Amino acid sequence: MTAQIERDKYLDMYRTMVRIRGFESNVERLFAEGKIPGFVHLYIGEEAIATGVCAALREDDYITSTHRGHGHCVAKGGRLGEMFAEIYGKRTGYCKGKGGSMHIAAVEKGILGANGIVGGGLTLANGAAFSARYRGTDQVVACFFGDGATNNATFHEGVNLAALWNLPVIFVCENNQYGMSVPQKHHQKIVDVSVRAQAYGIPGVTIDGNDVIKVYETAMEAISRARRGDGPTLMECKTYRHKGHFQGDPDVYRDKEEVRKWITERDPIRRFREFLLRSKISSENDLETIDREVEGEISEAIRFAEESPLPAPEEALEDVYA
Numbered sequence: 001m002t003a004q005i006e007r008d009k010y011l012d013m014y015r016t017m018v019r020i021r022g023f024e025s026n027v028e029r030l031f032a033e034g035k036i037p038g039f040v041h042l043y044i045g046e047e048a049i050a051t052g053v054c055a056a057l058r059e060d061d062y063i064t065s066t067h068r069g070h071g072h073c074v075a076k077g078g079r080l081g082e083m084f085a086e087i088y089g090k091r092t093g094y095c096k097g098k099g100g101s102m103h104i105a106a107v108e109k110g111i112l113g114a115n116g117i118v119g120g121g122l123t124l125a126n127g128a129a130f131s132a133r134y135r136g137t138d139q140v141v142a143c144f145f146g147d148g149a150t151n152n153a154t155f156h157e158g159v160n161l162a163a164l165w166n167l168p169v170i171f172v173c174e175n176n177q178y179g180m181s182v183p184q185k186h187h188q189k190i191v192d193v194s195v196r197a198q199a200y201g202i203p204g205v206t207i208d209g210n211d212v213i214k215v216y217e218t219a220m221e222a223i224s225r226a227r228r229g230d231g232p233t234l235m236e237c238k239t240y241r242h243k244g245h246f247q248g249d250p251d252v253y254r255d256k257e258e259v260r261k262w263i264t265e266r267d268p269i270r271r272f273r274e275f276l277l278r279s280k281i282s283s284e285n286d287l288e289t290i291d292r293e294v295e296g297e298i299s300e301a302i303r304f305a306e307e308s309p310l311p312a313p314e315e316a317l318e319d320v321y322a
């Protein structure tokens with residue numbers, strides 16, 4: 001990359017991370033104010049993963065997501081207004097307000113849906129990847145899931161089949177070290193989820209998921225492999241969620257010192273900001289301008305959602321299936 005392309009790419013990634021953090025902090029506030037119905041799982045602390053992976057994807061590539069999906073959706077180019085409207089249950093939302101936080105999908109952006117079913121995205125990713133190959137395109141699919149999901153049958157079935165058929169999928173494990181209230185060492189004997197790749201004959205790699213450049217570079221490699229027909233990679237990104245499992249979780253199962261350390265010493269946005277300043281890629285002024293612009297976008301998106309109408313009662317049975 002030339003220095004200018006690198007600079008633009010890095011600043012785009014910074015903007016995306018700030019967008020995700022801003023989106024999520026506002027969802028947290030609005031939920032506490034009782035304005036948002038349903039269940040909310042926040043992605044704060046894990047922004048480097050969605051950002052780094054999606055920055056390496058093409059616009060026509062696909063992603064599948066999880067119950068903690070806002071960050072993936074923002075990073076893949078989801079419009080904030082339609083996202084807030086969906087979470088508010090408004091008719092202008094991506095799924096006309098009928099999906100809510102856990103089921104935002106925007107197919108025209110390649111966002112195949114957040115998913116309330118843990119591990120549910122793996123087989124969907126295979127389907128999309130198979131379809132791309134069948135149609136003769138070179139699109140790839142990034143499939144996000146947590147450490148807990150890697151104990152589900154869909155993980156093993158999904159990775160096995162993708163490996164066997166050389167499907168163009170990048171399996172991205174966001175290892176935030178807890179499955180709800182259960183620490184990883186209580187639900188798995190292994191330390192690194194990536195060792196499971198060996199069982200399926202594909203490359204597996206574990207990286208620092210709070211280092212956005214590392215995530216981006218690793219994703220670039222896995223994506224080029226997939227695009228040239230060499231099959232999937234299992235990419236494990238070690239990270240930490242700053243908030244409870246869901247909004248309202250009393251979070252009594254995590255050591256307070258552990259939480260404090262991750263937040264103060266390893267915050268992915270602060271780390272990237274410091275890197276950009278230290279390496280003189282950006283000035284404090286440029287970054288503050290981005291911060292301000294994103295704040296403006298978010299206020300506008302919330303205003304759009306709040307002023308949008310709710311779906312009419314007679315629309316209740318449209319667009320839904322079971």
Ligand SMILES: Cc1ncc(C[n+]2csc(CCOP(=O)(O)OP(=O)(O)O)c2C)c(N)n1
Nearest residue numbers: 068116117118146147148149176178179180
């Ligand atoms: C198939 C299925 N089993 C159980 C649940 C209940 N559940 C919701 S979130 C969760 C934990 C998921 O942990 P992980 O995959 O590590 O993701 P994280 O929440 O840490 O991002 C569980 C068990 C579910 N939604 N779907």
